[in-house]
Amino acid sequence: MASITVDRVSRIFPGGHAGVRDVSLEVADGELVVLVGPSGSGKSTLLRLIAGLESATSGRILIDGRDATNAPPQARDLAMVFQSYALYPHKTVRENLAFGLRMHRVAPREIDLRVQGVAESLQIGALLDRRPAQLSGGQRQRVALGRAIVREPKAFLFDEPLSNLDPALRLDTRAEIALLHRRLGATMIYVTHDQEEAMKLGQRIVILKDGRIEQAGPPLEIYRTPATLFAARFLGSPPMNIIDASLLEAGRRGVVGFRPQDVTLTEVERTGLAATVALVETVGSEQHVHLRLDADDTRVIAVAPPDRTIPVDSRVGLTLRRDRLHYFTP
Amino acid sequence: MAPHIWRCKIQGLTPGRGWLLILPALAAIALVAIAPMAWTVWESLHLHDLRMPWLGRPFIGIDNYVEALSDVRLRGAVLHTAGFVLLSVTVELLLGLVFALAMSRALRGRGLIRVIVLMSWAVPTVVAAMIWRFLFEGSAFNWFADPAAAWVPIVLADAWKMTPFVALLLLAGLESIDPSLYDAARMDGASDWRQFREITLPLLRPALLVAILFRALDAFRVFDVIYVLTGGGPGTSTEPISLYTFNTLLQHLRFGYGSALSVIIFAVTFALALLYIRVAGRTLLEERA
């Protein structure tokens, strides 16, 4: 396993659009880092730059301390799991798994052993002689995973591998990847647009926006102390509420954010912040109350306990925790 | 006549009227293609020499076919045709593949390949052959007097006109290959050559087969190009089977024998066409799967 260093890397596409702008990142040996962000944020581009599938316009990429900036993907000894799995449709599962080993001139006996071993550990041993077209989505996913594992690479790269799976399968596979990480102690860089997935998987998350790093750190740290408005709204579901700061403190500039979980609904007279209930959604374990502030009609969401009756169109007061307020000047 | 089980939403289009629309076209086809083809088979069983009308048109069974078996000139024609098919298909496929590969990587200039294909499609084969004849006339060496060398301008002229099509067919095949497969192969450590051998070629196989059969079908029936470039010469050393049949019919006026030759050509074309339909049909099904 290896460490990966991204040093001031940029990727400007012909035509001028910048996919990645001056990004620096250190991934330690054995760490699981998640790159997350909306589409167009540059997360996939960054992953492809690390893989070598695209060339950086400037900056360096180091793998295990060695400069790999100009090395082609074939020479970087990294493995990638693609969003569409990219299984070779005309080859059997066995041949798909063996392909990378063949390219690296591993001895046939060794190939057989490794393929067999990996197939069994992923429970696809019975599928070895089938073609991808004959497999289900979940099975294909495991073959894609197996193809990466069998190569025993320096690091694993995941490009939104779960987006094509249905929700139930997604949960199971995500857990499998987490377990895999623990078992192999592998360096993994994982790209997703799903903030929940990022928080659950990553030891560290890197939030990207418009080709730059918004904030990087352990998930809980970003959740509790977001550095920017974007980071604040990105993590957490339902997203953080943002209201005009002057509503809490007269004359204060900027905005203030508070999480739906940190709002308590009380009688109107008790607080200075009044709102009307617009909609109540129940998720079973809690209720999401959509409110409109009396002051400036801003939409706010509060999370309330499941058994409380909150009539629509009723007026309520919002009580906020002082220590859970985040001020931003946009 | 059994009633057809049929449906049509358009009020005015009753079965009767529908057939009224269809029949004239079918009748025309029957008149100019089906009946004549059937008639050719019948004619091939007769002796019919227009130069000797006093012999009448007696039924001679398979004698024409027996004669064909020992016809040396026919053997030559078959050889020439087979050789031409092999040579031109090979050249056009190799060149076509190279150009298709180049085109698939090109970021712009797609409009250009369209123009090239259309240009070579639009130019009459006779004109193409004439140009190439002119180009070769100018050289010191007399290409057209040498039985072997005469094939060079023939294959070149055919390749010039036909390679753009083959490239177009193969380009369509190349573009249907999922590009992320190449990414995966690069990650797996495959060099450019290995990517070509392990991914491009196998996945291009259906398109290649279709292109080969399609060109073979056409090349087997070659006429215009050779007629204009060499007239089958020197002597009959570049005469393909269609030109031999043509000469038999309209030069020697031997319609009975010429019909037998026509039937042989039809049979081979039919076999190739069946093969083509099977392969093309199967690839269409494969693509859907």
Next chain:
Amino acid sequence: MTRWTTRLAVGAIIITAFPLVWMVLASFTPESHLFESRALWRGPFVADHYRALFDERNFWIPIRNSLIVAAMTTALAVTLGGACAYALARMRFRGRYTILAFVLAVSMFPQISLVAPLYLLLREAGLINTYPGLVLPYLTFAMPLTIWLLVGYFRQLPPDVEEAAAMDGAGLTRTLVEIVAPLAWPGIATTAILTFVYCWNEFLFALSFTLGPERYTVPVAIALFRGQYQVPWGQILAAAVVATLPVIVLVVLFQRRITQGLTAGAVKG
């Protein structure tokens, strides 16, 4: 990677264009300088060959013949084939696919195999060396072509408008003439263009079923160019330019339509 591909692409264009350019240049070069490559590019440029072509050889005649035959065949094939294609596209009945397969099969008949019977048939009917004597044989490829193209075209034309016309009380003929024809005009135009080009370029039947310069079509006239003492290359090339010009013009004008038509399944080469 992209450098060799662009070079190759440029090379392909040059190789395709070069003989055509050479042909045009040579057609304007005096006969004596024809085989000197330098003269082709530098000049002098003369129009002698074209003058001789039209004044002395009367090349108008083959042009006229080709135009008439191609136009007549196209008109006939598009009308009959169009009607047939419409019915095949709109009606659903058991024999439908058989007819279509049948039409496809006919398009694969080798032309040479039809020369013998058609020759005797035309001779019996006294149609050798006449316009109908070419139009009828041309239907052997024109009919399958128009039917195939137009069936594909009509199939993707939504029948809603025709159904609405029926609801409004329009009979079949009126629907066809006032509703279908105008709507289908792009498809019909494409089919007509393709048919016209195939007829214009056709050689074997024209060679077999015409006897003299009065009825030769353009390809035949070019192939059978006879010079008094030597081959008149200048005039032949000028004739070649004239033969190619109409189709090139059609291609330039209707580039997109033609590509659509060709890829719709009529790639016969």
